[in-house]
Amino acid sequence: MSRSAHPAGPRHADVLPEGHYSAPPADLNFLDPKVWSQTVGRNTDGIATVAGRDVASLAEEFGTPAYFLDETDFRARCRAWADAFGKDADVFYAGKAFLSRAVVRWLHEEGLNLDVCSGTELATALSAGMPAERIAFHGNNKSEDEIRRAVEVGVGRIVLDSFQEIVRVAHIAQSLGKRQRVQIRVTVGVEAHTHEFIATAHEDQKFGIALAGGQAAEAVRRALKLDGLELIGIHSHIGSQIFDMAGFEVSARRVVQLLADVRDEHGVELPEIDLGGGLGIAYTSDDDPREPHEIAKALNEIVTRECEAAGLRTPRISVEPGRAIVGPSAFTLYEVGTIKPLEGLRTYVSVDGGMSDNIRTALYDAEYSVALVSRTSDAEPMLVRVVGKHCESGDIVVRDAFLPADLAPGDLIAVPATGAYCRSMASNYNHALRPPVVAVRDGEARVVVRRETEEDLLRLDVG
Numbered sequence: 001m002s003r004s005a006h007p008a009g010p011r012h013a014d015v016l017p018e019g020h021y022s023a024p025p026a027d028l029n030f031l032d033p034k035v036w037s038q039t040v041g042r043n044t045d046g047i048a049t050v051a052g053r054d055v056a057s058l059a060e061e062f063g064t065p066a067y068f069l070d071e072t073d074f075r076a077r078c079r080a081w082a083d084a085f086g087k088d089a090d091v092f093y094a095g096k097a098f099l100s101r102a103v104v105r106w107l108h109e110e111g112l113n114l115d116v117c118s119g120t121e122l123a124t125a126l127s128a129g130m131p132a133e134r135i136a137f138h139g140n141n142k143s144e145d146e147i148r149r150a151v152e153v154g155v156g157r158i159v160l161d162s163f164q165e166i167v168r169v170a171h172i173a174q175s176l177g178k179r180q181r182v183q184i185r186v187t188v189g190v191e192a193h194t195h196e197f198i199a200t201a202h203e204d205q206k207f208g209i210a211l212a213g214g215q216a217a218e219a220v221r222r223a224l225k226l227d228g229l230e231l232i233g234i235h236s237h238i239g240s241q242i243f244d245m246a247g248f249e250v251s252a253r254r255v256v257q258l259l260a261d262v263r264d265e266h267g268v269e270l271p272e273i274d275l276g277g278g279l280g281i282a283y284t285s286d287d288d289p290r291e292p293h294e295i296a297k298a299l300n301e302i303v304t305r306e307c308e309a310a311g312l313r314t315p316r317i318s319v320e321p322g323r324a325i326v327g328p329s330a331f332t333l334y335e336v337g338t339i340k341p342l343e344g345l346r347t348y349v350s351v352d353g354g355m356s357d358n359i360r361t362a363l364y365d366a367e368y369s370v371a372l373v374s375r376t377s378d379a380e381p382m383l384v385r386v387v388g389k390h391c392e393s394g395d396i397v398v399r400d401a402f403l404p405a406d407l408a409p410g411d412l413i414a415v416p417a418t419g420a421y422c423r424s425m426a427s428n429y430n431h432a433l434r435p436p437v438v439a440v441r442d443g444e445a446r447v448v449v450r451r452e453t454e455e456d457l458l459r460l461d462v463g
């Protein structure tokens with residue numbers, strides 16, 4: 001990402017502080033379609049709109065902060081992924097990015113499958129009518145209750161994450177008189193170019209079983225011996241917010257090598273491989289993510305080529321995008337509160353939310369964009385840091401961005417690309433009430449996850 005300085009304007013300090021910012025955009029009013037969802041634009045009054053609804057009326061009706069989810073955009077991304085991979089592959093939406101019953105219904109209608117990683121994500125999916133056989137169950141520490149529930153309802157696959165779990169799932173399935181379809185999650189030893197906390201395929205971490213040292217081969221040996229398990233394939237997920245396809249290619253190659261080793265040792269050709277999720281999205285105009293069809297083409301080619309070289313039948317491929325589907329489909333709307341110019345540094349713009357609705361900046365140093373959306377402005381750009389209202393100096397929503405210098409309390413600003421890992425990682429820090437998710441489509445807005453209330457919080461406090 002660019003960290004270059006920019007020409008100093010009237011509201012810029014002579015020497016700008018070290019930051020993540022690029023030069024100010026040529027037009028501060030422009031809502032770049034790269035980072036905003038499909039139906040976002042501005043009306044003739046300059047107010048931003050989504051699916052035909054203007055943000056001023058949305059703020060009036062639903063309050064701020066709030067997440068607005070562009071249903072048309074979400075569904076279009078589901079279709080783009082499903083079409084790109086075609087009928088000989090499976091797309092599992094990673095529910096951890098954002099899960100609600102409305103989203104489950106949309107996924108179902110668009111023909112996608114679902115990856116869940118807790119009993120309660122599973123319950124949400126089932127309660128919204130997702131057929132169990134289209135659900136994959138993940139997790140590095142699934143409880144016995146979670147496993148039993150998943151086996152009982154008949155999930156399509158459980159992704160085994162440790163040697164202990166191989167035995168645990170087999171016993172539970174057998175005790176229920178079932179044979180559970182499973183995959184084994186392996187760590188392929190790839191250093192994905194992403195933040196350390198969201199890279200998952202290097203060996204020193206909690207997920208999966210290492211290919212290195214023959215551990216994954218040993219896991220396959222054990223799984224194949226157990227009556228309660230039907231081993232259908234190998235799973236690899238290398239991390240999240242990745243742009244470079246090289247890591248996926250190495251991963252695919254190593255997984256196919258394991259399939260060849262399994263065939264040589266056991267005479268069994270495992271029919272499926274899952275290459276996980278992790279595809280990056282544009283959070284700022286500097287980001288250039290790959291399109292689903294490019295990703296599908298690259299993955300299909302590498303798997304086909306490696307399988308041909310190894311004399312294997314090409315397995316059925318599955319992928320698990322979360323962020324790449326829901327991330328760009330939503331934005332968070334905030335009202336500007338206090339504005340504090342720090343001479344020679346930057347201007348701190350406080351909003352009515354913060355790290356409780358978007359922890360990603362504090363946790364991963366994530367970059368976001370921001371725009372004034374309740375009006376347009378011809379004022380000079382001013383370098384800002386958008387911060388929340390929490391008692392924490394790291395409570396930053398957008399580390400470095402430009403907003404018009406005439407920004408004032410009461411203005412509405414919006415942060416795009418907050419559909420993934422924002423509401424799903426939201427907290428009640430400082431007893432913040434988690435914001436609602438409002439789905440907007442064809443001029444209609446409806447709450448799909450309501451705002452928490454004081455009563456919700458007090459109900460849990462039984463002391």
Ligand SMILES: Cc1ncc(COP(=O)(O)O)c(C=O)c1O
Nearest residue numbers: 094237240277278320321322323
């Ligand atoms: C196993 C697995 N699959 C899929 C995903 C989804 O990742 P993303 O939302 O980056 O596509 C994750 C999260 O990183 C994951 O751990």
Ligand SMILES: N[C@@H](CCCC[NH3+])C(=O)O
Nearest residue numbers: 096198240241360420421
């Ligand atoms: N929560 C992370 C990604 C990890 C996803 C799950 N393995 C993020 O916001 O980027």
